[in-house]
Amino acid sequence: MDVFNSINDVKAKISSKKLSGQTVGFVPTMGFLHEGHLKLIDQAKEENDVVVLSIFVNPLQFGENEDLDAYPRDEERDLTLAEQHGVDLVFFPTTETMYPQPLSLNISVVRRGDVLCGKSRPGHFEGVVTILTKLFNICQPDRAYFGRKDAQQVAVVDALIEDFNFPIELVAVDTVREADGLAKSSRNVNLSDKEREEAPSIQEALQYGKELIERGKDLPAAVLQKTRQFLENKTRGKIDYIELLSYPELEPLEKIDRQVILAIAVFYERARLIDNVILNEASLDKGN
Amino acid sequence: MDVFNSINDVKAKISSKKLSGQTVGFVPTMGFLHEGHLKLIDQAKEENDVVVLSIFVNPLQFGENEDLDAYPRDEERDLTLAEQHGVDLVFFPTTETMYPQPLSLNISVVRRGDVLCGKSRPGHFEGVVTILTKLFNICQPDRAYFGRKDAQQVAVVDALIEDFNFPIELVAVDTVREADGLAKSSRNVNLSDKEREEAPSIQEALQYGKELIERGKDLPAAVLQKTRQFLENKTRGKIDYIELLSYPELEPLEKIDRQVILAIAVFYERARLIDNVILNEASLDKGN
Numbered sequence: 048m049d050v051f052n053s054i055n056d057v058k059a060k061i062s063s064k065k066l067s068g069q070t071v072g073f074v075p076t077m078g079f080l081h082e083g084h085l086k087l088i089d090q091a092k093e094e095n096d097v098v099v100l101s102i103f104v105n106p107l108q109f110g111e112n113e114d115l116d117a118y119p120r121d122e123e124r125d126l127t128l129a130e131q132h133g134v135d136l137v138f139f140p141t142t143e144t145m146y147p148q149p150l151s152l153n154i155s156v157v158r159r160g161d162v163l164c165g166k167s168r169p170g171h172f173e174g175v176v177t178i179l180t181k182l183f184n185i186c187q188p189d190r191a192y193f194g195r196k197d198a199q200q201v202a203v204v205d206a207l208i209e210d211f212n213f214p215i216e217l218v219a220v221d222t223v224r225e226a227d228g229l230a231k232s233s234r235n236v237n238l239s240d241k242e243r244e245e246a247p248s249i250q251e252a253l254q255y256g257k258e259l260i261e262r263g264k265d266l267p268a269a270v271l272q273k274t275r276q277f278l279e280n281k282t283r284g285k286i287d288y289i290e291l292l293s294y295p296e297l298e299p300l301e302k303i304d305r306q307v308i309l310a311i312a313v314f315y316e317r318a319r320l321i322d323n324v325i326l327n328e329a330s331l332d333k334g335n
Numbered sequence: 336m337d338v339f340n341s342i343n344d345v346k347a348k349i350s351s352k353k354l355s356g357q358t359v360g361f362v363p364t365m366g367f368l369h370e371g372h373l374k375l376i377d378q379a380k381e382e383n384d385v386v387v388l389s390i391f392v393n394p395l396q397f398g399e400n401e402d403l404d405a406y407p408r409d410e411e412r413d414l415t416l417a418e419q420h421g422v423d424l425v426f427f428p429t430t431e432t433m434y435p436q437p438l439s440l441n442i443s444v445v446r447r448g449d450v451l452c453g454k455s456r457p458g459h460f461e462g463v464v465t466i467l468t469k470l471f472n473i474c475q476p477d478r479a480y481f482g483r484k485d486a487q488q489v490a491v492v493d494a495l496i497e498d499f500n501f502p503i504e505l506v507a508v509d510t511v512r513e514a515d516g517l518a519k520s521s522r523n524v525n526l527s528d529k530e531r532e533e534a535p536s537i538q539e540a541l542q543y544g545k546e547l548i549e550r551g552k553d554l555p556a557a558v559l560q561k562t563r564q565f566l567e568n569k570t571r572g573k574i575d576y577i578e579l580l581s582y583p584e585l586e587p588l589e590k591i592d593r594q595v596i597l598a599i600a601v602f603y604e605r606a607r608l609i610d611n612v613i614l615n616e617a618s619l620d621k622g623n
Contacts, residue, residue, distance in 0.1 A: 058502055066356055151446035151494035152464060158439035176440060180468075184500040206439035212472040214346055 048130045050137045054185055057138045061099065061187055069096035073188030073215075075179065078102040079119045079233040080128045083223040087192040088132045090220055099186045100129050101138040103145060108174025117317060119236055138186065145181060154180065159206055159297045163199045163310050164321060167287050172203050179204060183213055191215050196222040196230045198308055198323045202295035222322070224250065230322045237318040246320060248281030249311050253324045256291075256309045260326055267291045267300050270309070278311065287312035287319060294325055336418045338425045342473055345426045349387065349475055357384035361476030361503075363467065366390040367407040367521040368416050371511040375480040376420045378508055387474050388417050389426040391433060396462030405605060407524055426474065433469060442468065447494055447585045451487045451598050452609060455575050463488060464495050471501055479503050484510040484518045486596055486611045490583035510610070512538065518610045525606035534608060536569030537599050541612045544579075544597045548614055555579045555588050558597070566599065575600035575607060582613050592616075 051057035061071060072091030076084050091098045102125055109115040122139070129137055156165065156172045165172050183191070191208075193201050201219045208217055223231045228250035229243075238246060256274035259265050265273070275289050293300055294308040310323035339345035349359060360379030364372050379386045390413055397403035410427070417425055444453065444460045453460050471479070479496075481489050489507045496505055511519045516538035517531075526534060544562035547553050553561065563577050581588055582596040598611035 054500060062502070066354070068354055149446070150498045151444065151448075151491070152498045153443045153445050155441045155443065156439065157441050158437070160439075181498075181500045184502060187502065203439075210438045210440045210469075212342060212469045214350070214472060214475065 048126075048134055048137065050126065050139055052139055052141065052144065054140065054144060057099075057136065058185055058187075060136060061097070061185075064097050065187060070189040071095055071097045071099055071187060072218075073099045073101070073182070073186045073191045074134075075101045075103075075182050075191065075193075077104045077118065077233065078125050079121055079236075080125050081223075081231045081233060081235075083194050083196065083231040085128065085132055086223050087194060087220050088129070088134060090218065091190065091192050092133045094218070095190060097135045098133065099136045099138060099188065100134045101140075101182055101186065103138075103140055103178070103182075105145070105174055105178040106142060107146070107177055108171050110168055110170060113168070114234075114237075114317070114319075117237060119233055138182075145178070150177070153177075156203055156206075159199070159202045159295070162292060162297050163288060163290055164197075164312060165199060165203075167312060167319075172199070175200060176203060176207050179207060180211070183215060188215055190218050192218045192220055194222060195219050195325070196232070196322060198294070198310060198325060199297065202297055205295055230320070232318075232320060234318040234320065238315055238320075239317075242284065242315045242318075245282040245284065246313075246315070248278060249313055249320060249322045251281065252278035252289075252311060253309055253322060256289075257324050257326060260291075260303055260307070260309065261330060263303075267303060270303075274309070274311075278313075282313065284313040284315045284320075287314055336414075336422055336425065338414065338427055340427055340429065340432065342428065342432060345387075345424065346473055346475075348424060349385070349473075352385050353475060358477045359383055359385045359387055359475060360506075361387045361389070361470070361474045361479045362422075363389045363391075363470050363479065363481075365392045365406065365521070366413050367409055367524075368413050369511075369519045369521060369523075371482050371484065371519040373416065373420055374511050375482060375508050376417070376422055378506065379478065379480050380421045382506070383478060385423045386421065387424045387426060387476065388422045389428075389470055389474065391426075391428055391466065391470075393433070393462055393466040394430060395434070395465055396459050398456055398458060401456070402522075402525075402605070402607075405525065407521055426470075433466070438465070441465075444491055444494075447487070447490045447583070450580060450585050451576060451578055452485075452600060453487060453491075455600060455607075460487070460491050464491060467492060467495060468499070471503060476503055478506050480506045480508055482510060483507050483613070484520070484610060486582070486598060486613060487585065490585055493583055518608070520606075520608060522606040522608065526603055526608075527605075530572065530603040530606075533570040533572065534601075534603070536566060537601055537608060537610045539569065540566035540577075540599060541597055541610055544577075545612050545614060548579075548591055548595070548597065549618060551591075555591060558591075562597070562599075566601075570601065572601040572603045572608075575602055
């Protein structure tokens with residue numbers, strides 16, 4: 048496994064691989080790898096000749112009052128795990144390498160960006176699409192892998208690839224969970240014991256809401272209200288949002304008649320957790 | 336020479352060329368090719384295995400009151416010229432192909448964009464960088480060719496490639512001129528006979544200003560004032576701007592102590608013409 052800090056070095060290495068006809072699967076991460084990331088890597092390994100992992104905690108996607116400094120890091124463990132899972136190239140740049148000078152261009156997200164996490168985290172998806180535009184051009188992947196836990200990120204990356212015609216296939220991979228249903232996240236280590244006990248209620252609330260939707264008797268507002276009540280009874284975390292939207296367009300719904308996402312974000316003391324469930328049209332009660 | 340209208344077809348063809356180790360030179364144009372474009376094509380031909388020409392009049396870079404409808408077109412002649420000059424692939428999409436739905440992302444130009452043509456044409460460079468981001472991803476060039484006549488465009492494309500890490504070398508090619516000094520432009524056909532007689536005064540004014548700068552006795556404001564007077568005496572066209580800025584940063588100058596651009600834009604009845612001269616540090620009188 049090769050580890051590169053320099054843009055030119057990793058570009059040159061990947062270019063030579065591509066020239067020899069090898070396909071490149073790319074897993075962009077902020078490090079502190081957990082099983083969710085490893086699942087992305089494993090799937091990339093199955094589907095491509097070369098797997099490129101990037102590790103970069105991107106300051107541009109953190110707000111001023113967010114957890115950039117608290118974001119957990121463990122480089123050595125990350126590299127060990129990457130090697131064990133067959134990663135071929137790791138791109139591990141510094142902030143100065145990725146942002147050597149103030150940017151002259153600015154990408155804004157005018158659709159799919161102003162709901163869910165985008166509403167709670169202004170500028171977050173601008174930071175995400177900017178770093179991904181850079182990383183896509185550096186790593187030139189054939190396929191890029193993202194977890195469905197960050198469903199809005201998947202929707203925004205889908206728009207990025209479509210709008211800008213990147214020659215890249217977006218691969219969305221199912222969320223990996225703890226035994227009790229909590230979605231794996233690098234931020235879970237920042238939960239207190241008590242919070243960790245309560246956090247699976249996010250997934251329970253999503254399953255509860257999913258059943259309401261599948262039963263087909265409630266309009267969106269009622270689904271949201273009941274799901275909120277369910278969750279408030281189970282955790283003292285502060286609910287940031289519970290939303291039900293079309294997917295991947297992320298537009299509000301008067302009734303539930305197409306693919307939808309039910310998504311939740313909860314603030315705990317030192318971590319904000321997110322999770323979601325996507326219901327495709329086939330699973331909806333057509334009598335709704 | 337192959338002509339493609341479909342994004343997928345041209346992408347596939349170029350990918351197969353690149354996979355076989357061939358380098359790609361890309362000349363993006365809005366068609367109505369003149370000798371300036373042909374010089375770009377010729378240089379691309381010399382420096383690459385494959386030359387890709389795109390012809391697309393990009394509505395996104397025209398303002399509401401600009402000359403989108405008046406922009407001259409001659410597809411048949413363009414294809415004949417392209418073939419004569421050894422273009423391998425022409426990408427000739429429709430507006431619907433390039434913009435099948437409203438964009439979810441928006442690129443703004445926060446540096447290098449708010450002076451010169453960017454000031455006179457709000458939204459113009461946003462349209463330019465958006466279409467180029469798309470075309471770069473579709474055509475995957477090793478080198479992209481631009482004329483120095485559009486010096487601000489060269490500066491903005493330089494920022495686009497740097498900011499977003501496109502694996503592309505920007506090649507800026509000298510302006511081609513008529514015998515009397517007028518810069519070749521697709522818009523020159525929209526000049527009246529009288530305007531056509533006066534239009535070389537733009538280049539004369541730039542040469543006059545260049546001599547003032549090289550002489551090194553005038554501060555920027557005086558160079559601009561004298562050049563404006565020179566030009567006003569020679570043409571009845573309405574001066575849109577005369578500016579003297581650092582290059583490629585395009586920042587205002589208190590004194591002329593680094594590479595600079597002197598740039599002019601003039602409105603005629605049915606055409607707005609631009610031209611410029613760039614003076615590098617070596618040509619400046621160090622006693623200034």
